[in-house]
Amino acid sequence: MNILSEAAVEKALDKKMNDVSYKMIGQDVSVYYGDKRALYDVNLNVRENTVTALIGPSGCGKSTFLRTLNRMNDTIDGCRVTGRIALDGDDIYDPSIDVVELRARVGMVFQKPNPFPKSIYENVAYGPRIHGLARTRAEMDAIVEKSLQRAGLWNEVKDRLQESGTGLSGGQQQRLCIARAVAVSPEVILMDEPCSALDPIATARVEELIHELRANFTIVIVTHSMQQAARVSQRTAMFHLGQLVEENDTDKIFTNPDDQRTQDYIMGRFG
Amino acid sequence: MSSTHIVSIYDEELKYLTRRISEMGGTAEQMVSDAVRALVTTDGALAQKVISEDVVLDNAERQINEKAVLTITKRQPVSADLREILGAVRIAAELERVGDLGKNTAKRVIAVQGSGMPRKLARGLEHLAELALMQLKEVLDVYATRSVEKAKAIRERDDEIDAIYTSLFRELLTYMMEDPRNITPCTHLLFCAKNIERIGDHATNIAETIYFMATGAQPEGERPKDDNTASLVAAEPSA
Numbered sequence: 001m002n003i004l005s006e007a008a009v010e011k012a013l014d015k016k017m018n019d020v021s022y023k024m025i026g027q028d029v030s031v032y033y034g035d036k037r038a039l040y041d042v043n044l045n046v047r048e049n050t051v052t053a054l055i056g057p058s059g060c061g062k063s064t065f066l067r068t069l070n071r072m073n074d075t076i077d078g079c080r081v082t083g084r085i086a087l088d089g090d091d092i093y094d095p096s097i098d099v100v101e102l103r104a105r106v107g108m109v110f111q112k113p114n115p116f117p118k119s120i121y122e123n124v125a126y127g128p129r130i131h132g133l134a135r136t137r138a139e140m141d142a143i144v145e146k147s148l149q150r151a152g153l154w155n156e157v158k159d160r161l162q163e164s165g166t167g168l169s170g171g172q173q174q175r176l177c178i179a180r181a182v183a184v185s186p187e188v189i190l191m192d193e194p195c196s197a198l199d200p201i202a203t204a205r206v207e208e209l210i211h212e213l214r215a216n217f218t219i220v221i222v223t224h225s226m227q228q229a230a231r232v233s234q235r236t237a238m239f240h241l242g243q244l245v246e247e248n249d250t251d252k253i254f255t256n257p258d259d260q261r262t263q264d265y266i267m268g269r270f271g
Numbered sequence: 272m273s274s275t276h277i278v279s280i281y282d283e284e285l286k287y288l289t290r291r292i293s294e295m296g297g298t299a300e301q302m303v304s305d306a307v308r309a310l311v312t313t314d315g316a317l318a319q320k321v322i323s324e325d326v327v328l329d330n331a332e333r334q335i336n337e338k339a340v341l342t343i344t345k346r347q348p349v350s351a352d353l354r355e356i357l358g359a360v361r362i363a364a365e366l367e368r369v370g371d372l373g374k375n376t377a378k379r380v381i382a383v384q385g386s387g388m389p390r391k392l393a394r395g396l397e398h399l400a401e402l403a404l405m406q407l408k409e410v411l412d413v414y415a416t417r418s419v420e421k422a423k424a425i426r427e428r429d430d431e432i433d434a435i436y437t438s439l440f441r442e443l444l445t446y447m448m449e450d451p452r453n454i455t456p457c458t459h460l461l462f463c464a465k466n467i468e469r470i471g472d473h474a475t476n477i478a479e480t481i482y483f484m485a486t487g488a489q490p491e492g493e494r495p496k497d498d499n500t501a502s503l504v505a506a507e508p509s510a
């Protein structure tokens with residue numbers, strides 16, 4: 001008698017291929033905006049507790065791929081996704097999937113810090129509240145404090161939690177958004193150019209934070225800064241014209257990439 | 272390289288390094304060749320010229336280092352670009368050493384002047400110097416063309432120089448045993464021979480650096496080594 005169902009076996013295989021733990025699997029992923037095709041059969045897996053950087057020239061499909069990982073594309077009219085994307089082996093485009101729950105497991109931080117026009121406390125408490133993660137005020141206080149601590153913001157805001165989140169500096173706002181993302185205890189955090197609106201010091205803080213978050217979360221980050229990709233990630237995926245050019249250890253990509261297009265791009269040369 | 276940088280002044284900064292290295296190479300080659308000629312013809316004036324030229328290489332190496340530091344700071348180069356700059360720094364240091372060895376050889380010309388050193392003793396060095404200079408010249412050509420295959424070939428030929436050096440070493444020992452008056456000039460010649468043999472090693476180092484610049488890897492396998500003088504001893508004088 002079969003103890004494991006076929007699906008369960010496939011799921012286990014997905015999770016652990018070649019001794020690497022994959023948190024998410026992307027198989028033959030294509031994305032269309034109406035008639036326009038933005039991604040071509042991308043095969044890219046995301047390793048657990050690893051920072052994966054997506055790089056490539058503007059318009060190559062980095063954000064598009066990132067958004068497929070938590071179905072943010074669903075909100076875009078005329079956007080169609082084909083292929084298979086799995087989280088812990090489960091197809092996230094399966095009709096049985098609860099998208100709200102999916103986005104709690106796969107959180108997102110955007111390019112421009114976008115705190116709600118509410119208090120710092122409420123910005124962080126919002127997610128846990130709608131997901132019913134705290135039963136009492138004390139539990140919620142604990143979640144808010146822990147999240148702000150994880151985002152490296154607690155010491156700066158602990159005495160003014162009731163002030164508006166929009167009154168913080170750009171760098172603080174972005175860390176507030178990261179606190180908001182981690183408050184619902186996601187497993188994966190997607191970041192789309194999280195530092196592009198920040199000054200170098202605020203950028204360094206966020207990079208330090210990404211480094212620390214890696215212990216507990218799986219992170220996928222889109223960045224147009226080559227140096228940032230080289231600094232914060234362990235794996236790097238290079239996109240070009242909607243295709244995945246290559247994916248490899250970050251150290252390899254930035255010292256001796258296999259593909260000429262990657263080489264030209266990272267060195268600031270014409271492709 | 273296949274394509275140019277979007278920022279064109281970046282290309283010029285890299286070209287500056289390439290040009291200065293080639294210039295250093297030309298100067299180093301000339302110094303070594305002059306030093307050997309001065310030795311063979313006991314030409315003190317030529318030796319003096321070599322000695323005074325060393326400062327050119329010292330300055331060039333310093334300027335290359337400064338430019339490299341500045342370029343790294345400004346451009347934050349990666350991959351092949353970074354190897355290009357690191358390679359230039361390394362090759363400049365090798366060439367500066369080659370210049371020192373030429374200078375040291377020239378100084379010995381002045382030391383043995385008037386010691387009545389038989390000409391034929393110096394002749395033996397000529398062939399060694401020819402080989403070392405050829406190797407240096409070839410490696411500089413390889414630097415200009417970045418031919419990975421040729422870089423490997425140069426590295427594999429260093430054992431020829433080592434073998435000739437070893438036989439020269441033996442020969443000089445016999446002259447010294449023949450006549451104690453030969454000891455001073457022969458010792459100087461021995462150091463000159465060692466200098467020239469070292470130039471071959473530097474050419475080999477440069478070849479390895481070029482290989483690294485082009486491929487991002489070190490050439491495989493140990494380089495050949497045929498200098499056996501470390502275990503050579505003079506024959507026991509017969510009682």
Ligand SMILES: Nc1ncnc2c1ncn2[C@@H]1O[C@H](COP(=O)(O)OP(=O)(O)O)[C@@H](O)[C@H]1O
Pocket residue numbers: 033036038056057058059060061062063064065076
């Ligand atoms: N909402 C959208 N509607 C139509 N086309 C889009 C939309 N978003 C992105 N695209 C197109 O898809 C391609 C990839 O875009 P995107 O994923 O944003 O690239 P990147 O993040 O790498 O700059 C581009 O050609 C872009 O114009």
Ligand SMILES: [Mg+2]
Pocket residue numbers: 062063064192222
């Ligand atoms: Mg984008």
